[in-house]
Amino acid sequence: MSGRTVLSGVLFGIGVAGFIDETVFHQLLHWHHFYDKSTPEVSLVSDGLFHAFGWFAAIAALFLFADIRRRGGLRMARWWGAVLVGAGGFQLYDGTIQHKLLGLHQIRYDVNLLPYDLTWNILACIMIAIGIVLLVLTRPAHLTRPAPTPAGG
Template identity: 65%
Template sequence: MLFNRHYFGEGIHMTARRKNLLSGILFGLGLVAFIDETIFHQLLHWHHFYDKETTDIGLISDGLFHAFSWFATIGGLFMFADLRRRQSLIVMRWTGGVLAGAGAFQLYDGTIQHKLMGLHQIRYVENVYIYDWIWNVTAVLMLLSGMYFILREKRKQAG
């Protein structure tokens, strides 16, 4: 049966369903982090990953953040390629993982990094809360959409 296959070599076993989900989550997390870093950090210059220091430190923190997003994206895509090679790709589950990973990262960024830790704001303007609401509502919508796809695939598999 397709879903009884195990992956990841000796000692670490992962079913195809779990690998689809993890691949999607990594790709979604890396993709939304990459978009955030490219658009808001580099193109618009609204903030750096870490804004409590000099511009040089901010640029270094952006570089580390960019490396993180790159490795998450590439890791997710390597897993995706392996799933396709093994003919174990479950598109609905993977898509749910992408949306859930993207939404979870954006919600973490908007609540923990922006507000609790104060590493940076979305934009340094008088009414930043408008940006916060748009950022976090978008994150919740992506997260809920991802959960919908994941649960829909699970019900389809069970039924």
């Protein structure tokens, strides 16, 4: 059940991070699109596909969450740790792979990117670190006890 809790949290974190990115940076601030190297129409379609991916990740996560809760195996602190790992992981992937390696888009254009890149990626690392701490602190008991040694060994 712990693995499903983590999967649900990670998927939900990815979905929420994608939703915030899409809503704030794409739609409200108009800083970029998912894919900025083509026409405005292609950029808009890429945003729609990106938004759909985030939505489906969040919905799948909530179905898993409901099932885990129904079965009595939900540990909220563990789930929140996984949410932070998922959101931070998405953000770090976005800031390093999509922005820098693939060049699909930048956070902003016509500005000094360094403060934006540092803020984006440092926040991602902080979320991942806090999430990992929560996951370690809430790991199942059978993973925290040392294995018994054989008698006379």
